Amino acid sequence: MTENERITALDLGDGSPQSPETAAYFAKCEEKLGLVPNVLRAYAFDDGKLRAFTQMYNDLMLGDSGLSKLEREMIAVAVSSVNHCFYCLTAHGAAVRQLSGDPKLGELMVMNYRVADLTPRHRAMLDFAVKLTKEPEAILEADREALRKAGFSDRDIWDIASVAAFFNMSNRVASAVDMQPNDEYHGMAR
Amino acid sequence: MTENERITALDLGDGSPQSPETAAYFAKCEEKLGLVPNVLRAYAFDDGKLRAFTQMYNDLMLGDSGLSKLEREMIAVAVSSVNHCFYCLTAHGAAVRQLSGDPKLGELMVMNYRVADLTPRHRAMLDFAVKLTKEPEAILEADREALRKAGFSDRDIWDIASVAAFFNMSNRVASAVDMQPNDEYHGMAR
């Protein structure tokens, strides 16, 4: 990110860390990822909010789970496709490409997961995540049973639901403030 | 809640605290609210997840903000009405009734906020939250400008967006696992 590019449409500071702890966290991102994801800079105006966000994000996307990291990123992108979220499709589309080593899979999650050549497990997982996104009021026991039949445990169902729900939140924060993804994502793992 | 009533449709424990810290937190809820909200019991199977949830929830709904606590609860309920979330409409509908002392206001947020007799500030706030819920991809600068014209600062816009987005997450976790609200909410502040 060039210094003077805006991160969001709101006037909430320039995305600099407000504490040594945050500065160290950003440095670690830079080192591991080669960039500080703009979502973190967007939250940087308030250390408490940043910590709450990263704690939940890291638990869901990087913590222990019966779902692989790639599976969680696939959910993230399929949900973001419904919501047409530019930030999340860009950042997490890149993650799917990287984790899978399959650029086409990343594009399919962005464009239309339904036409991807998916295992029954992945189709069940994404069908649930997308139904939960589009019509949460219509999720019933039959939907949970479909996941169980596809081999998911109840704890896995919690994780599928939580990741899908989390991106329904993040998509909306990003859209509400017009969050800009780091340009570096566009070319990654193509 | 009767001991043997289920909290969710998933088999993830009985909602008991898994650590002294959580037990203390639940005791504090019992003391202050007269009950432990079932959402906390639902998350209790994993202390890390529970902490991430409560940290974000408490920051958003109880922390410093240009929005009053009632305003944040109004957003919560208007969003949950779009998503027809039984858990959140029940628990946060009760909160609107309690904080406002106006049972009818709680019902209006549950049923149709549009026909409530709202101040321009509240109408702008809820129109934004509901548009963000229904068509996040269509939020543009004009929508943010409408909030600014209604007197909201950029920080307030962040908070409106964050609360609306948070309940788009919570509605979906609750619907995905069929989370049951504590029966006590139904009769509160009527």
Add this chain to the structure above:
Amino acid sequence: MTENERITALDLGDGSPQSPETAAYFAKCEEKLGLVPNVLRAYAFDDGKLRAFTQMYNDLMLGDSGLSKLEREMIAVAVSSVNHCFYCLTAHGAAVRQLSGDPKLGELMVMNYRVADLTPRHRAMLDFAVKLTKEPEAILEADREALRKAGFSDRDIWDIASVAAFFNMSNRVASAVDMQPNDEYHGMAR
């Protein structure tokens, strides 16, 4: 209702009876229900219209039917939930609470009937009523067969359809004129 509260957004009189017959009818309501439902005051500007409305209403909701009065009120509320009708959700939500003695059932009909713990008969009945509300053009023989399989006769199907259809009408009259429910409903049978 306080004398000077408005019943609708239209300037069509103050809701007083225009004939001795109507005055007697309102007195009977007052005696039996403790109030004159505002919908009747809304129609009171024209005795012919009031009579047509009450005749149809009373036939459908109180007349002979294979559906219990509670079942007809459940349909009324589930339909009104789709249409987010403040008047009908308030008045008929109270009716479900009163007739069932189960405040939670009333709330479930208002918020999301799908997640209620329903008998197969009631689920079939409400699924039909809500599909008829949301996509009437898609009702086919298979939908009627589903009702027959759930034990309903053809006459019962007529009644389910008629009640659901009637509230699709009433919801729209109420929303079109911003009809205000009597405040007394909010606290009833909680």
Add this chain to the structure above:
Amino acid sequence: MTENERITALDLGDGSPQSPETAAYFAKCEEKLGLVPNVLRAYAFDDGKLRAFTQMYNDLMLGDSGLSKLEREMIAVAVSSVNHCFYCLTAHGAAVRQLSGDPKLGELMVMNYRVADLTPRHRAMLDFAVKLTKEPEAILEADREALRKAGFSDRDIWDIASVAAFFNMSNRVASAVDMQPNDEYHGMAR
């Protein structure tokens, strides 16, 4: 109608009058219209229901109003077009053709009223009726004001709302029971 053609998908009698009063009413229809509209035969299984229906119908569509009979039929058809109701589009499409002497106007109401060459009065009237049909929860004072600006009185607004709402009911009864329009309508006033 040939004797042995079915009127609805329900087994509720053959549409014959159940009382001398109804027989006389059907005879009058036959004389004035050249047919007994199948909707009346559909309700004929129960004299009380038939009377309630015709009383409301006749008040709304034939009674005193600031709206002409043609205007009320235009609303009927524009609403029925949203709901894709075969019965009502057929019967009331014919009525628009007959009352207007303009077959093309009837087709426009059936197919897409928006592209008709309408007076501002008629456009305002139909825009309100169709919005009330598609999203009744979103009707606000601004919508009523648009009607007043187009020259409608508050009593006219009541009538527009009532006719639009009535056909939202009738469309659903007809769709629920697969009501068949009399074949004669198809060729009328072409």
Add this chain to the structure above:
Amino acid sequence: MTENERITALDLGDGSPQSPETAAYFAKCEEKLGLVPNVLRAYAFDDGKLRAFTQMYNDLMLGDSGLSKLEREMIAVAVSSVNHCFYCLTAHGAAVRQLSGDPKLGELMVMNYRVADLTPRHRAMLDFAVKLTKEPEAILEADREALRKAGFSDRDIWDIASVAAFFNMSNRVASAVDMQPNDEYHGMAR
């Protein structure tokens, strides 16, 4: 068409042929159909565009196919009903009436194909065409299999898809420019 009636809302000439070849084509239409369809006059401002349109149209609607001409017209009208296209419903509704000799079938395609008394072949064909119109992203192998089970070959599936897709194009060109159908269609084959 009276000389001075407009064909579209765009100022792109008066619909006269721009070349002897087009003049001859229009004369042939006049001779065979009794009129020059306004869609051809609308394209007449540019001979290349007109030729591309007629070449595709003639191949799809008149060329060799496992689908009869009536079946292709039924698809055209069912698709145009979803898109509420006045031009295509009028012109192709007339074609269904003419080819079938059944005015009611034409009306059913215009109003709601679902309630027509269709063969399984025709229902499968129209269900596919309408799903492809409303949610093309959700067409999966199961939808193609349903056509195969109804007796369609893969080449037939291509044709069903192509005709449905073509009218999704034509409906939008017609709506975008407010194309007016020839008045003669309204009375044809009633």
Add this chain to the structure above:
Amino acid sequence: MTENERITALDLGDGSPQSPETAAYFAKCEEKLGLVPNVLRAYAFDDGKLRAFTQMYNDLMLGDSGLSKLEREMIAVAVSSVNHCFYCLTAHGAAVRQLSGDPKLGELMVMNYRVADLTPRHRAMLDFAVKLTKEPEAILEADREALRKAGFSDRDIWDIASVAAFFNMSNRVASAVDMQPNDEYHGMAR
């Protein structure tokens, strides 16, 4: 494309040219583009259909127009984003990246054109194309006027409409037959 990869889900040949003319055309594509777009191979089973398709495509996308080729590709992608068409988003997303030299612009068209930093001309053009895609029945003179105010001539409006409409067709053919884009597109112009 590897020889043995399937192009569509239909059994309509292997995509080889059926005539010397088509073989020459494919060779020209290979030479100019480095590949034969799979859409051409998909149509190759029938030379007449292929010619009709390419004639219309080439006229619209490459012929004379007040719209630049990039503008036409932007419309193609914004429309395909609404319809979630994997083939068209992939092939025409690459075209936007190539013609603009701006990979981010391609992604924005795929993901959500609304949040791109567009000129008023481009926003008006894409808003029209997307409204025409989502609700063609609601396009009125005001929509055409908005294009004229943005500087477009009536001929330009025809072209915007025609390109948007064409991709509503192509998206549906591609989705109906599960057309596979050439893998080469994914990495182009990143």
